[in-house]
Amino acid sequence: MAGPIAVTGGAGFIGSHVVERMLASGHHVRVLDNLSTGHRANLPAGLDGTFETGDCTNAAWVREALRGCAAVIHLAATPNVQKSLDDPPEILHNNIQATACVLEAARRLGIRRVVLASSAGLYAADEEPPHHEEMTPCPGNPYAVGRYADEALAGVYSRVFGVDTTCLRFFNVYGPRQDPSSPYSGVISVFCRRMLAGQPPVIFGDGLQSRDFIYVGDIAAACSAAALSATACGGKAVNVGTGRSTDLRQLVSVLNDILGTTTQAQFVPARQGEVRHSRADTRRASALLGFTASTPFHVGLKSTVSWMQTAV
Numbered sequence: 001m002a003g004p005i006a007v008t009g010g011a012g013f014i015g016s017h018v019v020e021r022m023l024a025s026g027h028h029v030r031v032l033d034n035l036s037t038g039h040r041a042n043l044p045a046g047l048d049g050t051f052e053t054g055d056c057t058n059a060a061w062v063r064e065a066l067r068g069c070a071a072v073i074h075l076a077a078t079p080n081v082q083k084s085l086d087d088p089p090e091i092l093h094n095n096i097q098a099t100a101c102v103l104e105a106a107r108r109l110g111i112r113r114v115v116l117a118s119s120a121g122l123y124a125a126d127e128e129p130p131h132h133e134e135m136t137p138c139p140g141n142p143y144a145v146g147r148y149a150d151e152a153l154a155g156v157y158s159r160v161f162g163v164d165t166t167c168l169r170f171f172n173v174y175g176p177r178q179d180p181s182s183p184y185s186g187v188i189s190v191f192c193r194r195m196l197a198g199q200p201p202v203i204f205g206d207g208l209q210s211r212d213f214i215y216v217g218d219i220a221a222a223c224s225a226a227a228l229s230a231t232a233c234g235g236k237a238v239n240v241g242t243g244r245s246t247d248l249r250q251l252v253s254v255l256n257d258i259l260g261t262t263t264q265a266q267f268v269p270a271r272q273g274e275v276r277h278s279r280a281d282t283r284r285a286s287a288l289l290g291f292t293a294s295t296p297f298h299v300g301l302k303s304t305v306s307w308m309q310t311a312v
């Protein structure tokens, strides 16, 4: 592919795995990040590519930073649901404005392909799984509304401006480098951290709520497949999940197996509006991108626990 692959948000949890994967498959990368939640240290020391520090909400800066790139994997966002409930304008501005700037730069620079991070949070909380892309979105919080707007904008850039876009709806991502220090981080990193410290994981409700947990290495593979695909996706949304779900009681049990512990969860009252069950219909990802998640749950969890034992 002529020109580097740009990864916005490349210093973040998911972005750093995407960068690693692109480098391992021989591509040059260009990372764009404002280091608001990401860290330079997440990236390989001798990064074979360039690192641009700046804000993707700045249209002129994004246009310069993306010049010469062959494709963009756009992950820069504040993926914090609670923050979006506390301060909707700030999160909506950051996430939608960044997407608008990236898409517009791609149009002006003639960049053929933009892959965007979207979210399973678009599906209605009471929708029965498996969740498939043709279900009518019903975002349950301002963060998810922003992702919905991003998808709509990506559709316009594809249909009206000829920039081929793909909106990847990530389900619950976990793995090394996910920040466990925030209580709003992914449930797996929060549970791992507490159980490693000998503390009980806190479960809201009965613990039978289930999620489609997908390992971050599989997410990187899906991003790579979408960026390099010979087939145009035409602005379509594509689920990126495993097609299987695990409830929180099972999660605690698998973590106990890996850690060799017998920690019991602490149960507290359920949170209002929480999604009960989430699981991806994965047929479109397989048909359009040739992507299927391949990391078994216990393997991904083991690697997450190992990372946490050394890094946190």
Ligand SMILES: NC(=O)c1ccc[n+]([C@@H]2O[C@H](COP(=O)([O-])OP(=O)(O)OC[C@H]3O[C@@H](n4cnc5c(N)ncnc54)[C@H](O)[C@@H]3O)[C@@H](O)[C@H]2O)c1
Binding pocket: 008, 009, 010, 011, 012, 013, 014, 015, 032, 033, 034, 035, 036, 037, 038, 039, 054, 055, 056, 057, 074, 075, 076, 077, 078, 079, 094, 098, 117, 118, 119, 120, 169, 170, 171, 172, 173, 174, 186
């Ligand atoms: N983690 C998940 O389970 C999950 C699920 C669905 C979707 N997503 C999406 O995946 C993407 C990556 O999420 P993550 O979990 O790696 O989060 P993260 O916070 O680790 O990464 C986001 C990165 O974007 C950077 N960033 C934020 N705003 C920016 C801006 N205006 N300009 C430049 N850089 C900016 C941050 O510094 C960080 O490096 C996000 O778009 C998120 O919405 C994540």
